[in-house]
Amino acid sequence: DGGITQSPKYLFRKEGQNVTLSCEQNLNHDAMYWYRQDPGQGLRLIYYSQIVNDFQKGDIAEGYSVSREKKESFPLTVTSAQKNPTAFYLCASSSGGSGYTFGSGTRLTVV
Amino acid sequence: RKEVEQDPGPFNVPEGATVAFNCTYSNSASQSFFWYRQDCRKEPKLLMSVYSSGNEDGRFTAQLNRASQYISLLIRDSKLSDSATYLCVVSQGYSTLTFGKGTMLLVSP
Numbered sequence: 570d571g572g573i574t575q576s577p578k579y580l581f582r583k584e585g586q587n588v589t590l591s592c593e594q595n596l597n598h599d600a601m602y603w604y605r606q607d608p609g610q611g612l613r614l615i616y617y618s619q620i621v622n623d624f625q626k627g628d629i630a631e632g633y634s635v636s637r638e639k640k641e642s643f644p645l646t647v648t649s650a651q652k653n654p655t656a657f658y659l660c661a662s663s664s665g666g667s668g669y670t671f672g673s674g675t676r677l678t679v680v
Numbered sequence: 681r682k683e684v685e686q687d688p689g690p691f692n693v694p695e696g697a698t699v700a701f702n703c704t705y706s707n708s709a710s711q712s713f714f715w716y717r718q719d720c721r722k723e724p725k726l727l728m729s730v731y732s733s734g735n736e737d738g739r740f741t742a743q744l745n746r747a748s749q750y751i752s753l754l755i756r757d758s759k760l761s762d763s764a765t766y767l768c769v770v771s772q773g774y775s776t777l778t779f780g781k782g783t784m785l786l787v788s789p
Binding site: 602604609610611612614617627657659668669670671672673674 | 714726
């Protein structure tokens with residue numbers, strides 16, 4: 570079945586550490602997105618990519634980095650420069666002007 | 681002014697009730713509109729797209745008023761399983777989606 574897979578489901582990061590969140594889709598979608606959701610808040614866009622080898626910053630890109638070497642994959646790295654990384658991270662993909670399909674998310678906690 | 685605004689609720693309704701949510705958006709260039717449903721600690725899932733002519737899917741009816749820049753969602757005959765947060769979402773064409781913070785619905789027996 571087609572879908573988006575995010576891993577890991579839960580991730581713990583120590584202060585000063587970089588961590589990478591995985592997002593893979595087999596829907597043949599061109600566009601992929603990373604959002605962050607904090608409790609009681611809406612989804613905020615971190616980065617997005619509409620084609621391979623190209624990506625753009627969203628509203629809160631500082632402290633994050635991405636790559637899009639393959640159509641199926643859009644990993645997100647949370648760097649030590651991100652001062653408040655504890656959040657629920659959601660990856661999504663879309664084709665054309667339709668709605669998104671989301672992965673099941675990764676909960677990142679700083680310990 | 682926030683781009684997409686929703687009443688956070690919660691809306692507490694008994695089973696079988698009819699409940700309506702509204703959402704306003706600030707960007708008049710918005711072209712696509714959606715309602716998503718998000719269960720606690722889960723990812724959002726597309727509930728329905730919203731068209732200018734209005735659309736219905738079973739117990740759910742969505743309407744769009746471009747002149748007043750608001751979107752509505754009506755749920756008839758509420759079920760316990762309808763309890764969730766409903767996200768209003770807009771897009772400016774082939775671009776990123778902008779999400780509202782959501783309206784929480786609690787349906788009680």
